[in-house]
Each structure stands twice: as C-alpha cells, then as structure tokens.
Amino acid sequence: MIILGLVGTAFFGNFLTATKNRLAAVVSLTPFEKPQTITQNGRQVIIAKIYSTFPFNYRNLITLNAGSMSGIGLGTPVTVDGNILLGKVIEAAGDYSVVQTIFDKNFSLPVRVGSHQIEALLIGAQEPRLTLIDKAAAVKENDVVYSASADFPYGMKIGNIAEINDPAASSFKEASLRLDYQFNSLKDAALLSDWHEKR
Amino acid sequence: MKKGRFFILLLTVVLAVILQNTGLLNVYGIKPNLALASLVSVSFFAADLASYIFLVVAALIGLKFRASFEVDSLIMAGLSLASFVMGRRLQWKPIINNILLIGGGTILFYLLASPGFIAANSQIVIGELVYNVVLGTIIFKIFEEWSHDKINIFHN
Numbered sequence: 001m002i003i004l005g006l007v008g009t010a011f012f013g014n015f016l017t018a019t020k021n022r023l024a025a026v027v028s029l030t031p032f033e034k035p036q037t038i039t040q041n042g043r044q045v046i047i048a049k050i051y052s053t054f055p056f057n058y059r060n061l062i063t064l065n066a067g068s069m070s071g072i073g074l075g076t077p078v079t080v081d082g083n084i085l086l087g088k089v090i091e092a093a094g095d096y097s098v099v100q101t102i103f104d105k106n107f108s109l110p111v112r113v114g115s116h117q118i119e120a121l122l123i124g125a126q127e128p129r130l131t132l133i134d135k136a137a138a139v140k141e142n143d144v145v146y147s148a149s150a151d152f153p154y155g156m157k158i159g160n161i162a163e164i165n166d167p168a169a170s171s172f173k174e175a176s177l178r179l180d181y182q183f184n185s186l187k188d189a190a191l192l193s194d195w196h197e198k199r
Numbered sequence: 200m201k202k203g204r205f206f207i208l209l210l211t212v213v214l215a216v217i218l219q220n221t222g223l224l225n226v227y228g229i230k231p232n233l234a235l236a237s238l239v240s241v242s243f244f245a246a247d248l249a250s251y252i253f254l255v256v257a258a259l260i261g262l263k264f265r266a267s268f269e270v271d272s273l274i275m276a277g278l279s280l281a282s283f284v285m286g287r288r289l290q291w292k293p294i295i296n297n298i299l300l301i302g303g304g305t306i307l308f309y310l311l312a313s314p315g316f317i318a319a320n321s322q323i324v325i326g327e328l329v330y331n332v333v334l335g336t337i338i339f340k341i342f343e344e345w346s347h348d349k350i351n352i353f354h355n
Contacts, residue, residue, distance in 0.1 A: 055219045055262050056271060057230050057323055058313040098265055126228035184222050
C-alpha cells in the first residue's frame with residue numbers, strides 16, 4: 001500500500017508539473033498599468049486613473065489607482081491636468097487613495113479672483129460657488145479664480161466666474177463658477193506628489 | 200424556474216450597482232440611487248428572505264467605495280431588508296407600495312447618512328427622489344410583466 005501510495009504521489013506530482021509547464025508555455029503576462037510619473041520644469045506629477053466615484057450624492061469623492069507606494073500622502077493636491085485644482089487626498093492606502101474634490105460638500109478653500117486679487121471663499125457643492133466677496137469689490141464675469149490656501153500651491157487655477165449674485169439683503173456678493181472640464185468625463189487625475197517635500 | 204428568476208434579479212441588481220458607480224445616469228449633477236431603487240423593486244419578486252439577503256449582499260459588495268467600514272452599507276442593508284418586510288405588509292397595491300418604499304427609503308437614507316445634506320441641498324434630494332421612483336417603477340413594471348401573473352404578495 002505504501003509503495004502504491006508513493007508511486008501514485010510521484011505520478012500525480014509529474015502530472016501537475018507537466019500541466020504547469022504547459023500553462024507556462026501558453027500564459028504571457030502583460031504588466032499591470034501603473035501610475036506614471038512626469039517631471040517637467042522642476043515639477044513632478046503622478047498621473048493616476050480614476051477608479052470610481054462615490055456612489056451617493058451627499059459626498060463627492062473619487063478613488064485613484066495611486067497610493068502611498070507611489071509617494072502619495074494625506075493632503076497631496078490633485079489636479080485635472082497638472083494646473084487646474086480638483087481636490088486633495090484625504091486617505092492614502094498602499095495602492096489607492098481617496099480624493100475629496102471641490103464638488104464635495106465638506107470642501108472649502110480661500111481663493112482670489114481676477115487681476116485685483118479679490119478675496120473670496122470657495123464652497124464645495126455639486127456646483128461650487130464663491131461666497132464672502134466684498135460688496136465693493138470689482139469682480140467681473142470670466143475673472144480667473146485661483147487658490148490662495150497654504151494647503152495648495154499659490155495661484156492654482158480652479159475656474160472662472162460665471163455669474164455674480166449681489167443680493168440686497170446680504171453683506172457679501174456670491175458668484176458661481178465655470179469650469180474648464182466636465183467632472184463626469186474625467187478618467188485621469190494628476191497628483192502633485194512632490195508638493196509637500198518642496199514645502 | 201425559481202433559479203432562473205433569482206439569476207435575473209441578481210443580474211438586475213448587479214447592473215444597477217455598476218451603473219451607479221459609473222455616474223452614467225448623472226443628470227444635472229443628480230445621481231440616482233439605482234441600487235436602492237432596484238433592491239426595493241426586486242424585493243417584491245424575491246422568492247424568500249434568504250435569496251433577497253444574497254441580493255442585498257451582492258449590491259453592498261458592488262457599492263463598496265473603500266476598504267474601511269462604511270455606514271452607508273449598513274443603512275442600505277437596513278432599508279432594503281425593511282422594504283422586503285414592509286412591502287408584504289402594506290395594504291395598497293404593490294406598485295404603490297414600491298413607490299412609497301423607494302421615496303421613503305431615499306429620504307431615510309439621507310436622514311441617517313447625512314441629515315444636514317437634506318436642508319442644504321433639498322433640490323438635489325427631491326430630484327433624486329423623483330429619479331429613484333421613476334427608475335424603480337420601470338424596474339417593477341418590467342418584472343411584473345415578465346412574471347405574467349399579478350403579484351400576490353401575501354402568497355410569497
């Protein structure tokens with residue numbers, strides 16, 4: 001019985017090895033898509049794929065296929081194309097990260113508007129808006145809105161003023177934003193991975 | 200027959216979850232809660248609680264956004280199971296029950312997940328409610344036609 005068992009094990013082992021060898025001859029592994037690092041003009045960005053968007057309306061978060069293994073950390077600025085601010089990393093796992101976008105209800109950011117550098121506060125929402133604009137400030141439609149927070153590089157473009165609202169009952173003006181991209185059609189994002197190191 | 204029906208229900212739920220994750224149905228910034236609408240609608244056609252729980256678990260796996268625990272999953276599970284029970288107890292026509300459960304489920308979801316969102320974004324919540332009810336009613340009618348006989352929920 002023992003001999004029979006040993007012979008059977010050897011035969012089965014040879015059978016498995018032969019199967020494995022046959023498979024090895026057939027299989028050809030293509031490398032997984034990895035986040036790409038681009039360095040230009042002394043700046044470095046990591047281009048990551050957008051995995052998914054938060055499935056419900058009350059948050060506006062996205063997950064990217066780049067995490068701490070790619071040098072992504074908490075607070076890393078996330079952009080559309082390396083220049084237009086999209087949000088920041090709020091959770092970084094090994095191979096993925098969660099990004100809070102400017103469309104999230106919990107997102108807010110000090111910004112400046114136009115060539116006069118008028119101060120305002122960006123409030124995150126499905127349609128982000130600017131609040132706390134001085135009544136006397138000369139804000140015009142199409143003025144550029146850019147970041148003025150220490151969390152992000154100064155002067156990163158967010159969008160342009162679309163419509164100005166000046167209610168008589170309020171002490172401040174408000175404005176809506178026009179963006180240069182369609183959020184729903186974004187497939188990639190560019191992360192400023194070296195921003196915190198430089199700071 | 201029962202197996203065939205179960206796989207079609209499973210396929211519907213999985214398809215709904217995939218669509219919800221893509222944002223393809225996003226209209227004017229409003230994303231429907233297609234997973235909730237489909238789970239409530241198929242609850243009328245599930246053979247028993249065990250097979251329905253399987254559908255709910257499949258939906259929750261598909262909706263998982265990150266590795267950590269998400270309170271949304273717990274709320275979705277609770278609302279789905281409640282709709283399974285309530286759908287069989289409410290005294291109106293099944294299609295009316297379906298509409299009421301989807302509408303109530305949408306509001307309850309936000310009340311439990313993010314109460315402040317309702318006050319600050321009432322237009323989005325109302326828009327989503329209408330969207331969910333429309334999609335849920337379409338799913339319900341398709342299954343009602345497909346099952347040929349009118350549903351007698353008390354015989355399930």
